[in-house]
Amino acid sequence: MSRKNVKSSIIKDVTSRKASHKTRSLGLLKKTQEISVLCDVDACAIIYGEDDQVPLAWPSSEAEVRRIINNYKGKSQVGQLERQLDQQTFLKQTVQKSEEKLARIQVKNRELQMENIITDIMAGRSTLEQVPFCDLGYMIRMLKERMKLVKNRISNWGNNINSNPPFQNSSASRDDNLKINSSLFHGDGMMEAITSRNNHTSE
Amino acid sequence: MSRKNVKSSIIKDVTSRKASHKTRSLGLLKKTQEISVLCDVDACAIIYGEDDQVPLAWPSSEAEVRRIINNYKGKSQVGQLERQLDQQTFLKQTVQKSEEKLARIQVKNRELQMENIITDIMAGRSTLEQVPFCDLGYMIRMLKERMKLVKNRISNWGNNINSNPPFQNSSASRDDNLKINSSLFHGDGMMEAITSRNNHTSE
DNA sequence: TACGCTATATATAATAT
DNA sequence: TATATTATATATAGCGT
Numbered sequence: 001m002s003r004k005n006v007k008s009s010i011i012k013d014v015t016s017r018k019a020s021h022k023t024r025s026l027g028l029l030k031k032t033q034e035i036s037v038l039c040d041v042d043a044c045a046i047i048y049g050e051d052d053q054v055p056l057a058w059p060s061s062e063a064e065v066r067r068i069i070n071n072y073k074g075k076s077q078v079g080q081l082e083r084q085l086d087q088q089t090f091l092k093q094t095v096q097k098s099e100e101k102l103a104r105i106q107v108k109n110r111e112l113q114m115e116n117i118i119t120d121i122m123a124g125r126s127t128l129e130q131v132p133f134c135d136l137g138y139m140i141r142m143l144k145e146r147m148k149l150v151k152n153r154i155s156n157w158g159n160n161i162n163s164n165p166p167f168q169n170s171s172a173s174r175d176d177n178l179k180i181n182s183s184l185f186h187g188d189g190m191m192e193a194i195t196s197r198n199n200h201t202s203e
Numbered sequence: 204m205s206r207k208n209v210k211s212s213i214i215k216d217v218t219s220r221k222a223s224h225k226t227r228s229l230g231l232l233k234k235t236q237e238i239s240v241l242c243d244v245d246a247c248a249i250i251y252g253e254d255d256q257v258p259l260a261w262p263s264s265e266a267e268v269r270r271i272i273n274n275y276k277g278k279s280q281v282g283q284l285e286r287q288l289d290q291q292t293f294l295k296q297t298v299q300k301s302e303e304k305l306a307r308i309q310v311k312n313r314e315l316q317m318e319n320i321i322t323d324i325m326a327g328r329s330t331l332e333q334v335p336f337c338d339l340g341y342m343i344r345m346l347k348e349r350m351k352l353v354k355n356r357i358s359n360w361g362n363n364i365n366s367n368p369p370f371q372n373s374s375a376s377r378d379d380n381l382k383i384n385s386s387l388f389h390g391d392g393m394m395e396a397i398t399s400r401n402n403h404t405s406e
Numbered sequence: 407t408a409c410g411c412t413a414t415a416t417a418t419a420a421t422a423t
Numbered sequence: 424t425a426t427a428t429t430a431t432a433t434a435t436a437g438c439g440t
Contacts, residue, residue, distance in 0.1 A: 010243045015424095020419075021242040027417055028238055028248070031231050031434095035250060039224040040213045042251040042258075045235065046271060048244045055245075116318055218407095219436080225408095226435060233434095234417095 021049060029058040224252065232261040247271045 011017040025047050032045040036059075048055040121127065214220040228250050235248040239262075247268050251258040260268050324330065 009240065011241050016419080017242055021238065021244065023418055024234070024238040024242065028231070028234050028246070030417095031227070031234060032248065035224065035227040035231055037212065038214050039220050039227065039253075041224065041253060043231070043249065045231070045246070045248040047238060047246045048271075050242075050244060116322075119319075119322060222408095223436075230434060 018050075025049075025056050029056060032058040221253075228252075228259050232259060235261045245271050 011020055028045055028047060032043050035041065036043040044058060046055050046057045214223055231248055231250060235246050238244065239246040247261060249258050249260045249268070262268060262271075
């Protein structure tokens with residue numbers, strides 16, 4: 001159960017190399033996501049496998065990857081600034097805007113889906129087996145974060161006996177622990193994408 | 204000298220954020236290099252700063268980044284389509300597809316939001332007063348549909364005495380009534396928006 | 407602002423199942 | 424071969440200089 005150090009050259013053993021590739025790929029994508037979220041910047045990573053037809057990449061939306069890459073190419077080329085607003089450029093901008101919005105909404109959508117799925121699982125309406133494999137990683141991370149929050153709350157309660165207990169029948173306190181993402185979702189500009197329909201739907 | 208955990212949203216403090224960005228950028232580039240060397244695969248990462256003209260990237264040679272990126276685009280279906288169609292036609296189609304997809308996802312997003320809100324209200328975590336006025340119409344219709352389904356279930360039960368009663372303590376059956384939309388949501392192609400890493404955005 | 411230090415969180419190689 | 428479980432290496436937040 002030890003762990004050697006040293007990282008200088010190709011791992012010769014094929015099995016180990018593949019295992020390492022898998023683990024590190026996930027780690028790298030996670031790190032990419034993290035820096036992007038924490039520091040609020042564009043970031044992307046592309047990782048090939050020895051045989052994979054399609055490489056792993058983050059962001060998972062290819063449109064988003066293309067947006068970032070194009071930005072990179074644009075910024076790293078000399079004298080690209082004098083583009084004129086001809087038809088093509090206009091269309092490109094439209095594409096980009098659409099894709100940006102799409103990517104943002106996809107992320108929100110994904111979070112909402114996870115929220116619902118987790119709620120269902122907790123209520124026994126669904127089981128983990130029904131969660132698409134590709135979503136498990138993301139979901140597990142969400143759950144781990146929640147566990148942390150719950151644990152923090154419990155330990156804080158131990159240290160600070162005056163405050164409310166971490167769990168009680170009052171829904172307010174408990175739900176702060178379990179539904180943190182939900183409150184985030186419902187709070188801010190979540191409704192932005194939808195409100196265009198209101199005029200027609202009012203009854 | 205402690206170190207907080209939690210990595211879920213933007214670091215608000217500007218100084219910390221920049222520090223984190225710097226450290227993590229180096230870390231990410233290092234990880235990128237490592238996986239590339241250890242596992243003998245192509246990999247690249249591009250990280251922007253809030254203001255940087257030229258983003259950080261690995262490999263450091265821009266030509267190499269280009270090579271890897273082009274390879275990525277070449278392997279993707281979108282990249283192949285891009286070559287077949289002339290630029291403008293492609294862009295127009297992309298705009299249209301993006302917007303169609305956007306619209307579809309917005310609808311789904313809305314449904315998911317309503318789902319969450321209704322769940323919260325039923326669980327006493329929220330009240331109707333907190334629902335944005337403009338959403339009430341939509342929500343009322345959703346609820347009416349559920350009522351219909353519940354009523355159907357009740358009358359069917361009357362006609363067909365052998366089947367299960369419409370309400371009982373077994374959570375499975377009861378939840379079928381109350382969470383019909385949920386099961387619809389989670390069932391079919393809900394995840395399509397996310398799996399695009401594998402099959403690309405084309406449908 | 408940038409750099410160094412240290413405690414802690416995280417990633418991951420080795421191993422077991 | 425895949426997945427789970429450690430033990431350890433590595434990354435990095437918070438703080439001081």
